[in-house]
Amino acid sequence: MTEDITPALVKFIAEKILKQANKIIKTDEALISSGLIDSFSLMDLALFIEDTFGVRIEDTELNAQTFDNLSQLTELIASRMQGRSAAAPLHQ
């Protein structure tokens, strides 16, 4: 599952947020604490994740403490996708 998540995130961040389509983003590279993704773009990222993977990142979670790099974010998304398929329906 995670093998699909990371490339999709990289593509979105590079193309839509950084406007540098071929930029390589390392999986341990700091995204939020480095200022690479600014607070306005965090919302975009959350909406993209919701639309693409069907899981929510709450607004109180949009900070470097919850995730700060691709591998942490991928893990967060994957764990929520698993939780979803196991139990709760996606939409209220």
Place this chain on the structure above:
Amino acid sequence: MTTFSNLLQLSYLEIPEKVSIVLQNAGQPDQEITYRQLILGANRYALTLTREEIKPGEVVLLILQHGQDLAFSFWGAVLRSAMPAIMPFLSEKLSPERYRADLASLISITKPSAIITSAEFEEEARSALIPGDSVRRVIVTNTIEPQSEPDFDTLAGVKASPEDIVLLQHSSGTTGLQKGVALSHKAVLNQLDAYSKAINLDPEKDVIVSWLPLYHDMGLIACFLLPVLMRVTLVEMSPFDWVRAPYKLMQSVSQYKGTLSWLPNFAFNFSANKIRERNLEGVDLSTWRAIINCSEPVHVESHKIFAEKFSAFGLRPQALQTCYAMAENVFGVTQSPLDQSPVVDEIDREVFMTQRLATPPIVGRPAMKMMSSGQSLANTKIRIVDENGKDLPDRVVGEIIMQSDCMLTEYYNRPDATELALRNGWYMTGDYGYLANGELYVSGRKKDMIIVGGKNIYPQDLESLANEVPGVHPGRTVAFGIYDEEAGTEEVVIIAEVDSEEPSEQEVIADAIRKHVTKSSAIALRHVKVVGEKWIVKTSSGKTARSANKEKFIQELNS
């Protein structure tokens, strides 16, 4: 003529139980602060400043998060007749070294006697101090005097004169921090009087809802001083909460029957594009009588998408209004009349671009829509002039200059900057625009300032940061903003010349520029373009011509 402290004293006596500020913080219950509580809290800070031997007329820097201590310490400094200046605090995005350097440079010019801060920022604030500088005290919020009834007879603020400077207002970045706009009691109160009339302010019925930071003039004046001094309840949320959850503004308007808000243009796009319907369930926006677009160029398209999105929740489209404002006039220069939507002027694009004339569109040729920023306030005169200061007729683009009874006293300790900005008693705004039927249309900037999300950014600050990156030719960088229609604001572009023609090496340098500039300015860059030698256009005198480079960049982008 009265002063801030006189007004606080009156409110303390006349409306002690009225709620002045409702503070909102994500995950916490809302906190109501009555006028009595506000002034009791302010008095604690006034007593603390006295204890610490901070004298009337001295500058006090406030480095605090959104919250009650910021409000209390601001009004406490006022009651002590010291001059408060609210500063941004260090956020995780900014490098501590740069923050320290900017703070030290501000201290060297503004010469504050004290810094009020919280325990979390104390170390940072102290690290910017050097032996022999003006700062005698760093006051931490947990060391302030206990609560007691204010003794207005002994509070220095009550004896202040209306002409005294009451506060300093800085814009951001290294350059902005070195230019503190000094405002007198009289100037602020004249502005509040004129502006209140322009928006038919009603303290009984109005409720202001805001997420704007107080270190910015729109937040400080329209969404802090105006409500507190004019006795209008303010609902104030943290900008950090808003940016992650913009729907909270709508929820608060609905919950508190909010009537007035001020937003920079990008916030109209941000709200329209990023708020999900599920966060608006049960929200009623019908009380919102004016949402005033201000502090960056206004776009009719931004109003349109905002109205479309929120009309289903009771928003009246005519609530969307505009204003042209600047700290040098305290705040508003113009305001659109609230009984109708701002006038939209359709003009011929080519005639406008080539002849700087706003004429009706010629059939079959591209037109553009300009939205009016409204009419000048009753106390403010505006003129449009050419390079020689000669008045221009209606519909001809020139520099906007203004004069009023609420202008800045000076740029604090900067007679050089003050002299440059004022000519024969008129303030040269550095903005371009035209007048038509008494309506002001702001169309561009003479100065090279970039405005992102309502925040003024000096390109020279970003360029000097880019120059510090290894591999970049010092002095061969240029920064400018380009308007992004989707975002409703400008995006920052940096172009840098390097030796290497190797794409992979250029990529590495581009990354380094992005990192260094972002970390040192807290400004996210949208485009970083690394180019070979001689790409950057210079003027004959060797200065970087930002507008020529911007044109070249846009041409390459579109080709």
